[in-house]
Amino acid sequence: MNKYITASLLLLGCIAYIFLSNDTGSARVFVNLITFAGVYGLAAIGINVHFGWTGLLNFGHAAFMGIGAYTTVLLIPHSLGREGVIISTGLPLPIAIIFGLIASALLGLLLGLPTLRLRGDYLAIVTIAAAEIFRLLVRDFENLTGGVYGIIQFSDSLQVYRPNFVDVISTKYDVSSAQLWVAILTWISIVLVIIILSRLQKSPWGRALRAVREDEDAVRALGKNAVWLKLQSFMLGAAIGGLSGIFLVFNYGTVQASTFVPVLTFYIWAALILGGVGSLGGPALGAIIFWVIIAGTDSISRLLFESPDGQQLAGVRFVIVGLLIMLFMIFRPSGILGKKEELLLDVK
Amino acid sequence: MIEQLGNGLLLGVIIALGSVALSLLYGVTRIVNFAHGEIIALGAVMTLFFSSSPDSSLLFFDRYSPIGINFFGSIVISIILCGIFGASLEIFLFRPLRKNNFGNIAVLVVTIGLSIFLRHIYLLFASAKPSSFILELQRREDYFGIQLTPRNVQVLVLGFIVMILVGLFLTYTKTGKAMRAVRDSSDLASVTGINSDYIILVTWIFSSMLAGFTGIIQGVINNVRWNMGFLILLLIFAGTVLGGIGTSFGAMFGGFVIGVLVQLSVGLEFMDGHTEAKNALALGLMILILLIRPQGIFGTKDRIS
Numbered sequence: 284m285n286k287y288i289t290a291s292l293l294l295l296g297c298i299a300y301i302f303l304s305n306d307t308g309s310a311r312v313f314v315n316l317i318t319f320a321g322v323y324g325l326a327a328i329g330i331n332v333h334f335g336w337t338g339l340l341n342f343g344h345a346a347f348m349g350i351g352a353y354t355t356v357l358l359i360p361h362s363l364g365r366e367g368v369i370i371s372t373g374l375p376l377p378i379a380i381i382f383g384l385i386a387s388a389l390l391g392l393l394l395g396l397p398t399l400r401l402r403g404d405y406l407a408i409v410t411i412a413a414a415e416i417f418r419l420l421v422r423d424f425e426n427l428t429g430g431v432y433g434i435i436q437f438s439d440s441l442q443v444y445r446p447n448f449v450d451v452i453s454t455k456y457d458v459s460s461a462q463l464w465v466a467i468l469t470w471i472s473i474v475l476v477i478i479i480l481s482r483l484q485k486s487p488w489g490r491a492l493r494a495v496r497e498d499e500d501a502v503r504a505l506g507k508n509a510v511w512l513k514l515q516s517f518m519l520g521a522a523i524g525g526l527s528g529i530f531l532v533f534n535y536g537t538v539q540a541s542t543f544v545p546v547l548t549f550y551i552w553a554a555l556i557l558g559g560v561g562s563l564g565g566p567a568l569g570a571i572i573f574w575v576i577i578a579g580t581d582s583i584s585r586l587l588f589e590s591p592d593g594q595q596l597a598g599v600r601f602v603i604v605g606l607l608i609m610l611f612m613i614f615r616p617s618g619i620l621g622k623k624e625e626l627l628l629d630v631k
Numbered sequence: 632m633i634e635q636l637g638n639g640l641l642l643g644v645i646i647a648l649g650s651v652a653l654s655l656l657y658g659v660t661r662i663v664n665f666a667h668g669e670i671i672a673l674g675a676v677m678t679l680f681f682s683s684s685p686d687s688s689l690l691f692f693d694r695y696s697p698i699g700i701n702f703f704g705s706i707v708i709s710i711i712l713c714g715i716f717g718a719s720l721e722i723f724l725f726r727p728l729r730k731n732n733f734g735n736i737a738v739l740v741v742t743i744g745l746s747i748f749l750r751h752i753y754l755l756f757a758s759a760k761p762s763s764f765i766l767e768l769q770r771r772e773d774y775f776g777i778q779l780t781p782r783n784v785q786v787l788v789l790g791f792i793v794m795i796l797v798g799l800f801l802t803y804t805k806t807g808k809a810m811r812a813v814r815d816s817s818d819l820a821s822v823t824g825i826n827s828d829y830i831i832l833v834t835w836i837f838s839s840m841l842a843g844f845t846g847i848i849q850g851v852i853n854n855v856r857w858n859m860g861f862l863i864l865l866l867i868f869a870g871t872v873l874g875g876i877g878t879s880f881g882a883m884f885g886g887f888v889i890g891v892l893v894q895l896s897v898g899l900e901f902m903d904g905h906t907e908a909k910n911a912l913a914l915g916l917m918i919l920i921l922l923i924r925p926q927g928i929f930g931t932k933d934r935i936s
Contacts, residue, residue: 340736342743397922403736404663405921408868412914415865419911549747556740598755605748612740613728 290619297575310456320571321469322531327555327566329523335561337516338496340403343410344524346417347387349543351525352532355383361437364429376440387525388518395517399510414545422540433539441533469530477563553604556611559621635894637777643890644790645849650870650886652841658814658877659834665742668860669749674713674843675850681705691762710843717839721832753857761856786848869917875930889913
């Protein structure tokens with residue numbers, strides 16, 4: 284129970300930090316942070332299904348997020364590329380989202396098939412390569428994806444569903460109503476996904492998955508298809524990643540080649556390791572704390588450099604992300620909320 | 632297509648050297664070192680730092696004064712520093728992890744963190760813009776139908792000599808044989824009296840020096856930038872997988888093939904206007920190899936499952 288007290292205190296500390304460090308517009312900062320934390324938390328839950336449940340190393344989550352987002356956005360009305368070609372017809376958003384999730388899961392199947400029979404580190408190499416391929420192809424095939432010019436004017440499909448109370452709240456606290464709506468939807472999805480996952484975890488399927496992680500040979504000996512179980516888990520996590528990617532682009536209101544860069548994956552890993560691998564709520568908590576730390580690093584940059592430019596801000600941020608991943612993995616691999624027995628650190 | 636062959640040979644040598652260093656370290660320690668690219672970049676960044684004089688107004692070190700010593704002297708110093716850096720990584724980071732029975736997966740995540748950390752340290756100390764070593768400009772000349780500058784020919788020859796030396800070292804010296812013994816079976820190696828901690832330390836030093844050298848020739852051929860190691864790392868992975876992860880000569884061969892193929896693909900008709908996609912092609916090839924022959928061309932089956 285002790286770790287839940289730590290977690291709550293940390294969460295309170297984070298919220299206090301946001302409101303104390305910003306005199307004006309703290310509500311705006313809060314909504315912005317909570318939106319990003321939600322998106323990253325959802326993505327981290329996806330990686331957690333891979334790594335925490337099944338022991339699969341996925342370092343290409345940006346590709347799963349990206350393919351889900353691009354598929355969805357291309358299926359709804361949008362405006363594309365350098366000339367801003369307007370495509371005014373499209374599917375209704377919920378159906379487009381379903382296609383987006385299917386696309387992410389299919390990419391998972393495609394990458395999983397050659398690698399899941401091999402040792403774990405091959406998957407790490409292949410997924411990191413897939414994220415790079417995805418980025419290069421998105422950049423290169425401008426007719427389809429808009430390339431570096433990207434896709435714009437698609438957020439109306441989501442904002443038409445915005446209920447009135449969101450506007451009431453946003454005018455009262457002077458925050459962006461569009462972003463608040465994305466934040467609410469993201470956190471509702473997180474709760475729903477966690478409920479579904481906790482049911483799945485207790486189901487026979489979830490237990491078989493844990494057994495695969497603990498001892499693959501034993502599962503095989505019992506007549507279960509371990510590779511197929513791993514593939515299913517890989518596709519599930521990929522689809523969750525796709526959902527978070529969709530929310531990410533609706534938060535930005537645009538999507539370009541630079542939205543889903545490979546480093547995005549490392550941010551999400553840092554959030555996951557902070558919150559706790561293997562725990563259900565850990566990734567979401569980790570994402571909140573992570574974003575508060577990122578906000579805090581900018582003040583470290585100001586201590587180190589007189590007037591930090593964008594390059595120095597990014598540099599300090601990532602130095603700290605790298606350190607966080609290393610130190611937590613070495614000294615507290617179970618993060619804030621994880622269980623040590625759920626982690627297989629001695630996997631060879 | 633033939634006009635790309637010169638560039639292909641150059642990239643091939645870079646990736647072959649990088650692959651053999653990565654593969655050797657993997658073979659002996661079972662660590663998939665994602666920070667390998669950053670050690671490659673360290674060699675180049677250090678050489679640039681030592682060889683440029685403070686008044687040469689480099690873009691790269693716009694905040695820190697470079698030192699300005701002889702170019703070949705700086706290469707030697709940088710390679711030695713890379714070796715020392717590799718040794719300290721092993722002594723202060725990876726050896727304690729090994730003694731505490733950290734699994735390969737956990738160590739892999741640690742190397743990812745290390746790679747992000749180091750890369751952005753370079754970014755903080757340098758500029759985001761690429762920069763070149765201070766060397767005289769040379770015109771391309773014709774060598775048997777391949778267009779190359781004289782310096783690039785020297786680099787090419789030097790690269791091949793180093794590869795041959797690495798091969799001789801692994802095949803004929805006592806340390807090289809011990810490395811291969813630990814790679815094949817560390818238990819059997821310890822039974823015959825090989826000190827595996829010592830061999831792993833030597834492997835880290837050797838692999839890091841080789842990586843530093845790779846970075847320097849990459850810097851001579853192209854340019855020096857803070858993320859050069861990360862960009863080349865994925866191609867090195869592709870080369871290593873093609874040749875067989877854990878093999879030395881296989882990795883050399885695979886790396887060379889990947890480098891040449893990546894450059895030659897620029898000349899293909901359907902690649903016209905898609906120059907960025909050449910790396911995607913190499914990475915796609917790697918995934919394809921994993922599908923049909925996961926142990927690579929020269930690998931053995933027991934290394935992969």
